[in-house]
Amino acid sequence: MRRRAALAVTGAVVLAWGEWLNWRWSRSLVTGxxxxxxxxxxxxYRNPQxxxxxxxxxxxxxxxxxxxAGGAQDTRVIFSGGAVGSHAAEAQLMADYARSVLGFCGTLLLEDKSRTTWENVTNVIPLLEDADRIKIVSQPAHALKARAYVRRQRPDLAERLVRADDYRPVxxxxxxxxxxxxxxxxxxxxxxxxxMASSCSRQLV
Structure with a gap:
């Protein structure tokens, strides 16, 4: 009984740790x-199929x-990713899914040359540098890495980085x-x- 209880507590702690760390990453390097x-x-993400x-x-x-979640009047969705795992670009596969399966009818742009996260950022900047707000969507750690790369490549865009809806509890x-x-x-x-989490995190939408 004690062993089972200890395993349950350990499992709960591990799950809580994973939840907290992903939550923290989702709120790092963003503003309001x-x-x-x-x-x-x-x-x-690498897509061989x-x-x-x-x-x-x-x-x-x-x-x-x-x-x-944003409520902006003018929103463009940019899918970014080249043909890393197959002959088809990740960006195109994601766009096809958005259009044909999810029925997305908004403005959609493709960046289909990138093979790394650094290249993702480099290649999408010309497509977004006039936007007031920039959201980067992926698993929280990957999205944080991309936001850090935006800050390195274009520090002037750092204050436009806002939180995406890519983290939800549980x-x-x-x-x-x-x-x-x-x-x-x-x-x-x-x-x-x-x-580190942004000092402006309290202003997030």
């Missing part, structure tokens, strides 16, 4: 910047709900500890100040 136009950038895989389908849904709850571990590894190259 306003405006009437926004760009929602959905980052692709002919249609969007599970991860990319989730990212598309998170991207589209980020549009609904969503992916079982997988969040693994995402947290992977996130710690993939974020190891960021500076400590790039991992």
């Amino acid at each position: 910047h306003g405006g009437t136009s926004e760009a929602v950038v959905v980052l692709g 002919a249609t969007a895989n599970f991860v990319n389908r989730w990212r598309v849904r998170a991207g589209l709900r980020s549009v609904a 969503e992916w709850v079982i997988g969040k500890p693994l995402l947290a571990l992977y996130g710690l590894w993939t974020l190891r190259g960021l500076k400590p100040e790039e991992r």
Whole structure:
């Protein structure tokens, strides 16, 4: 009985740790910047099959709900990702899913050359630099990494980075500890100040 209780407590602690870390990452390097136009950038994931895989389908849904959460009058959705896992670009597969399955009818742009997160950021900047608000959608650690790259490449755009709706409590709850571990590894190259929550987080929409 004691062993079972200890395992249950340990499991709860691990789940809470994964939840907290993903929550924290989702609120790092963002502000409460306003405006009437926004760009929602959905980052692709390696996709060896002919249609969007599970991860990319989730990212598309998170991207589209980020549009609904913003309330901006002028919103463009940018799918970013080249042909890394197959002959089809991740951006195109995500766009097809958004249009044909989810029925998205808004403004949609494709960036289909990138093969790394750094390239994602480099290649989408010309498509979003006139937007008042910029949302980057992915798993929280990956999105944070991309926001850090925006700050490095174009510091003038940093104040336009706002939180996307890519974190929700208990969503992916079982997988969040693994995402947290992977996130710690993939974020190891960021500076400590790039991992900290924004001082403007209280203003987030």
